[in-house]
Amino acid sequence: GDSVTQMEGPVTLSEEAFLTINCTYTATGYPSLFWYVQYPGEGLQLLLKATKADDKGSNKGFEATYRKETTSFHLEKGSVQVSDSAVYFCALSDSTGFQKLVFGTGTRLLVSP
Amino acid sequence: EPEVTQTPSHQVTQMGQEVILRCVPISNHLYFYWYRQILGQKVEFLVSFYNNEISEKSEIFDDQFSVERPDGSNFTLKIRSTKLEDSAMYFCASRDRAATYEQYFGPGTRLTVT
Numbered sequence: 001g002d003s004v005t006q007m008e009g010p011v012t013l014s015e016e017a018f019l020t021i022n023c024t025y026t027a028t029g030y031p032s033l034f035w036y037v038q039y040p041g042e043g044l045q046l047l048l049k050a051t052k053a054d055d056k057g058s059n060k061g062f063e064a065t066y067r068k069e070t071t072s073f074h075l076e077k078g079s080v081q082v083s084d085s086a087v088y089f090c091a092l093s094d095s096t097g098f099q100k101l102v103f104g105t106g107t108r109l110l111v112s113p
Numbered sequence: 114e115p116e117v118t119q120t121p122s123h124q125v126t127q128m129g130q131e132v133i134l135r136c137v138p139i140s141n142h143l144y145f146y147w148y149r150q151i152l153g154q155k156v157e158f159l160v161s162f163y164n165n166e167i168s169e170k171s172e173i174f175d176d177q178f179s180v181e182r183p184d185g186s187n188f189t190l191k192i193r194s195t196k197l198e199d200s201a202m203y204f205c206a207s208r209d210r211a212a213t214y215e216q217y218f219g220p221g222t223r224l225t226v227t
Binding site: 032034044045051093098099101102103106 | 221
């Protein structure tokens, strides 16, 4: 079945450092890809999405590009802030059926001042 | 901005008891989902619901689980006889028409089974 693999965390960075969180996927068909963020004690918030190959999703300084040839959707941000500390989940939904989300294991990001 | 709400935020129950977790999806949405997240683990799909019936369910969603949309606004998840391993955060999500890919999540209900 479909699956998502994320890099293990935690990722520890200093403020203003460059962030990359790797995500690769396995899917039949043409999935849509998402990054969700979970701040401490809160639910899941959609951070960005891409629905077809070569699409770039972006929001709040975060970016990810849907790479079909490498089945990847890596999350990047040029300069992280302390407030970005959270758990980041990569997810896919298939293009058929009722589009359930399949999540990766999540990567915890810790940003220190 | 419309949002998905869930009640209660935290439920403590004894093993073997029935629990009902409640969700109010965004009002014009048509597709509804339950997911769960065991502490420290990934978010897992449980069930999707459309047009008043289950459209897809995972292996986790066995006969102990059921879902209902009793009144056109609430969407409930019932666990008939809770087990210790049902302790998790349960998230409700909803989505509007078929062309939209985004699922909007509620804040979750933390279920603790003792």
